[in-house]
Amino acid sequence: MSQFLSAIIPNEKYYEKSAFEQENQKVFQESWYYIGLTSSLAEKNDFITTDIGGKSVVIQNIKGVIKAFHNVCTHRFNKIKTERAGNGSLTCPYHGWSYNQDGIPFGIPLKKEFQGLDKESLQTLCLPEFKVDFCGKFVFVNVSNSEVSLEEFLGESAIKLKEISIMIGRKIEYHEIPNKANWKIVVENTLEGYHITNVHPTTFFKQGFTLKSEVDFEVQGQHTNMTLHLAESHKDDKKRAKFHKLLANRPFQPEGFFHQLVFPNLSIGSLFGITVYIGSIKSVSPDESVFAYELYETNLGEGELLSDAISEVVKFSSIEFTRTTLAEDKEICENVQKGMEQSNATKGVLNSSEIRIWEFQKSYMNLINK
Structure with missing residues (x-):
């Protein structure tokens, strides 16, 4: 793979009304x-x-x-x-x-x-x-x-959805974040870890995710996922290991941060399988969207819920982590929207760590061009 790829979606499709109307019919109404x-x-x-x-x-x-x-x-x-x-x-x-x-x-x-x-x-x-x-x-x-049946539409991505279904315990919160940004900008921001050092210094970076973190990607038709691993320097955190031992029976245990996109706009993220957010990135207008998500804590297998004491710790830390992260993303996405509308360039460029964006854009344009 080359060091960078040309983006596929032209910039105007992130702000023109005609593109908004076209994707309503060809992307959202044609997808599960x-x-x-x-x-x-x-x-x-x-x-x-x-x-x-x-x-x-x-x-x-x-x-x-x-x-x-x-x-x-x-x-x-x-x-x-x-x-x-x-x-x-x-x-x-x-x-x-x-x-x-x-x-x-x-x-x-x-x-x-x-x-x-x-x-x-x-x-x-x-x-x-x-x-x-x-x-x-x-x-x-x-x-x-x-x-096209749901089974055909999901393909292999259904495997992770079923795994995540098993882990879901108590609901922590439902929250909506309005963005003055096109929904595709918000989706694409979730698809890479390239930005976390600069944008998320008190959340992901503090947890030990850096530009040196290894990333595993999977492409499953229109859908993609990734696991972002801890940097080597943070893998031996004794405090984290002690807490994870209390949750050793949790059903879903990614080795870091797991993220899945079910095309076009279902965004799922789980940090070590302790919590999971399940979000829908909803298109409102050519330059507005809403990130609506539910946050859940894990269970301990066979539907066993966390103890009240552990649940309170998980609830407090996960709400703060998720809201802080998404507020930082909101600011970036809204700035990207403004910049995209002003730029003379027709498309951006992507590096190899942004391959999921390229795959998302490819799936989007395949539907638009049908």
Whole structure:
């Protein structure tokens, strides 16, 4: 491999409205899109909402079955669910129309006042339904007519998703970070460790991750992962070794920081398998995005939770570490957005440690050019 590669995505695709509209259709609406974890949909009437390529979607537990529908009432087109997540029947708050497990209206106030609203016509007013599938505890939705299954879409990347599903213990927090930066800039920032010495001096660098750290990469179709190892000078930290011994039975034990990208925007990171963040990098506008993530602590195998004392230590340190890191990334990503819009260059350059960015850009442009 040469020492640097030319970037593939032209700069204008990070800020032009036409590119934003194009990727909504060709990238987000054509991909299997991560929604959340099964634990968020475990109870009857639990729901999650999201936006997939400009299309509002509600995913709901209806009588024990997870369904996904267009989140727009077919009566007068009000958004049915406005909260990010919650529990409640699939009922529009405007006029009270309720929908059943097939998306058909079944509870309509003053139904007799609608002329000709019989059983057959109600079928024509059903909510458009989308495909739902699962990988371990991860829930995905596809809003396209594509015949590609989730299994085919994920390929070998499903192996790590299932491993991470097994490690998930107590939820520590849900947090959102708005960025005045295109979603692709935020994604690409997660794909390399080249920046950590300069950008993360009190988190990753302090933990022992440096430019001298070895990195293992895996490319699995559209998806990639990496494990960033500790620098040799930090591998014999006795304090860390003592704490890790208390968690020796944790199911997932990467030798450093593990990061996985499930294309296009599911970002997963775990430091030594003690905690894991599961984040969705959501496109809002050509130059705005939101990094929404859930942070979980590990369990100790067979679903055994950490002791309360250890859990408190993990909770405190992981919240501080994650929020500090992502705040530093936010500042950088927003500066990159400004610089990209001002630059006369058409593309950037990448070195061999940024190969995952090149792979991401290749997958993106393959879809855009279809």
